[in-house]
Amino acid sequence: MGNFTDILTFQLLNSGIRLATPIILAALGGALCNRAGVLNLALEGKMLLGAFLAIVVAFYVGNTYIGIVIAMMAGGLLGLLFAFLYHRYEVDLIILAIALNMLILELTVYFMRVLFGQVGSWSDPSIQRVPDIQIPVLKNIPVLGDILNGYNFIVYFSWFAAIALYFILFHTKFGRHVRAVGENKEAAETVGINSRRVQTFALVISGMLAAMGGAFLSVGHLKLFTRNMSNGRGWTAITAALFGFNHPIATFFTGLFFGFADAFAVRIQNVTDLPPNLAQLIPHFTTLVVLVLVALREKVGQMLARRRFQTQLQSPQTSPEGATSPASGTD
Amino acid sequence: MALALEMKGITKYFPSSDVLANNNVDFTVEAGEVHALVGENGAGKTTLMNILYGLVKPDSGEIFLDGNKVSIGHPDDAIRLGIGMVHQHFKLVPSFTVAQNIMLGIEPSTFGVLRQRDENEAVARLAEQYGLPVDPTAHVRDLPVGMQQRVEILKVLQREAKILILDEPTAVLTPQEVGELIRIVRNLSKLGYTIIFITHKLVEVMHVADRVSVMRGGRMMGTKKVSDTSIPELARMMVGREVILQLEKPEARPGEVVFEAKDVTVASASGVPAVLNLSLQVREGEILGVAGVSGNGQTELVEAIAGMRPLDGGKLYFLGKEINRLDVYQRRHLGMAHIPEDRIQVGLNLEANLDENLIVSRYKLPRFNRMGFLLRRAIRDFSASIIEKFSIAGARPGGSIATLSGGNMQKVVVGRELSGNPKFIIANQPTRGLDVGSIEFVHQTLLDARAEGAGILLVSVELDEIMSLSDRIVVLYRGQIQGELDAATATEEEIGILMAGGTLQETARSMKAAAS
Ligand SMILES: Nc1ncnc2c1ncn2[C@@H]1O[C@H](COP(=O)(O)OP(=O)(O)OP(=O)(O)O)[C@@H](O)[C@H]1O
Ligand SMILES: [Mg+2]
DSSP states (O other), rough: HHHHHHHHHHHHHHHHHHHHHHHHHHHHHHHHHTTTTTTOOHHHHHHHHHHHHHHHHHHSSOHHHHHHHHHHHHHHHHHHHHHHHHHHOOOOHHHHHHHHHHHHHHHHHHHHHHHHHSSEEEETTTTTOOOOOOHHHHTSSSHHHHHSOOOOOHHHHHHHHHHHHHHHHHHHHHHHHHHHHHHHHHHHHHOOOOOOHHHHHHHHHHHHHHHHHHHHHIIIOSSEEEETTTTTTTHHHHHHHHHTTTOOHHHHHHHHHHHHHHHHOOOOOHOOOOHHHHHHHHHHHHHHHHHHHHHHHHHHHHHHHHHHHHHHHHHHHHHHHHHTTTOOOOO | OOEEEEEEEEEEEEETTTTTEEEEEEEEEEOOOEEEEEOOSSHHHHHHHHHHTTTOSSEEEEETTTTTEOOOOOOHHHTTEEEEESSSHHHHHTSBBBBHTTTTTSSSSEEEOOOOOHHHHHHHHHHHHTTTOOOOSSGGGOOOOOHHHHHHHHHHHHTTTEEEEESSTTTOHHHHHHHHHHHHHHHHHHTTTTTEEEEOOOOHHHHHOSSSEETTTTEEEEEEEEEGGGGHHHHHHSSSSOOOOOOOOOOOOOOEEEEEEEEEEEEOTTEEEEEEEEEEEEEEEEEEEOOOOOOOSSHHHHOOOOOOOSEEEEEETTEEEEOTTTOHHHHHTTTEEEEEEOHHHIITHHHHTHHHHHTTTTTTTTTTTTEEEEEEHHHHHHHHHHHHTTTTTTTOOOOSSTTOOOOHHHHHHHHHHTTOOSSEEEEEEEETTTOOOHHHHHEEEEEHHHHTEEEEEEEEEHHHHHHHHHEEEEETTTTTTEEEEEEETOOHHHHHHTTTOOOHHHHHHHHHHHHH
16 A cells, blocks of 8 residues: 555656646746846747647657757747847737737647648657656666656756756856846946847747747657647746746746646546546646735735834834834935 | 047937937047036936947037047947946946946856856955945945945946046935045046046035036037136026025914824834834924935835835824825825935836826826816826926927936926925925026925925935925934924034934034034
């Protein structure tokens, strides 16, 4: 019995990590964009496009890796297009993103029907799923090995991407410029930093990451494309970035948490009689809760500071002299 | 002396606001001098400097550095040519440290990887070299304004600028900090730097500059040696008429209490008490001046009274009614007005146009609104009247507000707050960044409001302003009232002692000592 639950737990962890991967990839892209001061709400659409292109190209070319590369290039190109429209014509990024999300949803459905005559989902036996990797060193470590070993390269890439992005943002010259542009664009520009270049870079990279996340869905995790395959993961990714303060490492763990919520929802359906619709709500519900937390976080912080201040005022040993150290104003 | 800079026939027209900001301007600066540039709000000083720094492209004109013609199309060019600018509104990244801000764009790195230790050391060395101590690892958002400015100056020096442009560097500083800045500037000039110093305060011109150029309405009116000119002459050149530097102030006739604060306590952003058990009253027809070194709770007190910050103790009364629970809109609706110290962040919404800025918190009045629809015509007329009354240069009804000059933005705020007969006015640094003529005008408007029976709480770090306008003066020190003085008899010395945390007894003693 004990052994049985262990296996279940490992399975849950494994599928959590897998399901977290697309969210993490897109969330890292979102965090990068937020850092550069360009809101990227098109992650959802770019992810869906990535999922579709990866499997379609894999089918026609007969090579899954090429499918993934093409998907990422398309995501990057879309990012480039966004940057161009934004900088050149000052198009509102939010409106652009909403339009793109809707467009891609319809386009993928359309092409699925035109190319393969399918409406809901499509697959073909000739398509190869991205193979899982066995890492010899990891494999032999008892518990850790079971948790960390045996995923495909996209999963490992998402871990690497989190660390790399952290390093870039906080330890390289370019990353510092990204953060400066995002926080005070004028300050960056007056010292000669090219804010357009920085923002274009962020949009391109985030497009590529989101598309890669999408590719993971269609050829990494499953080998199938379904209508609206991204299913809100792009939006969840944005939440993850926000909750992680746009910090790559914190964003990574928030994404991981959402992945577990996903996995948990799947598991619940298998082991209980809970209506599937209700179980599928779980990830969305967690997203909502986290969003509310994001909104409340600041308020709560202020409230706690105030509470602390008031108790400190009431405590008798605080002499007015001690308490009135000059608090520098916000001027 | 050799000319460090020569600008010839500079002309710049802004079609969007239909303003000829620079009209065939000639401007020359000698190497190693401190050259003051003065002029009314909207005279074109910032525009001229932005052209020199490559932020604005002139329609025509030439620029020579050390006798060589140069073309400056971008701040990069200016930096490369040794020109540095400290902007009227600072351009710093708040979450970055001092060192990160100073080295922004020129970070020491190996293959793109930052060498953060080198960076801090370089800044420490730089600070020492110029005698401008800073903590390289402090976050800029935690620094007082004077320190932030020092960071801006170091930023320019680090880029090896030879010509430094300081655009209204003293507008946001306390008198102490101004003294310090003047010392720094004189010292830099001794080290061979050429400095262009924009200011509205002619006293500062006399202290800091070797020569001074005056602009008016986009034209260059002339350049004088400071030793050959006087404040009244400069004022006349700036405004084009005699400026009355002495105000006419009728006897106060205080009436009922309009506003009262009782035992008010307010926490600052960091949680420590910024205002502690403070009580004060303002009567109809009087001006209560609040003096003090900035950072002693003025900001928090004003924000609490205006309704922007919750109280942590005590009560506020307006016309005898408790207003603790009322929000900003409700307080304003009752007849409170507020000229905030920060016009960009608090006073205005730069994304909205002039009309919208002028009718905030008034758009529901029947005058501007019929059954939920705004009356465009009435609003236009209203903003036209304010533009005219406050002579806001470069503004037109429905026009942009972000392109106004700093001083003219301030006039928009003052105009909005003082129209509509408020019963109680909180004026926090109401003349920051204004030219002499406009200061005179704002002061007169405040006195008129007082004559009509408004109660005014005037918060200012300018002692002159406090002393010439107030009827009573309280001095704020560490969030408490250190003492109250009658404005008619108060001396600058007395206020100074209170501002430094001394007591009235000490004041009396020092007076006696001075007398004997
Ligand atoms: N980008 C712009 N677009 C349109 N008009 C502008 C722009 N920049 C400045 N102006 C106008 O040009 C005029 C000169 O502005 P400038 O900022 O040079 O004045 P200033 O002398 O620096 O005034 P202040 O002392 O108030 O700072 C103003 O009337 C302003 O409204
Ligand atoms: Mg200016």
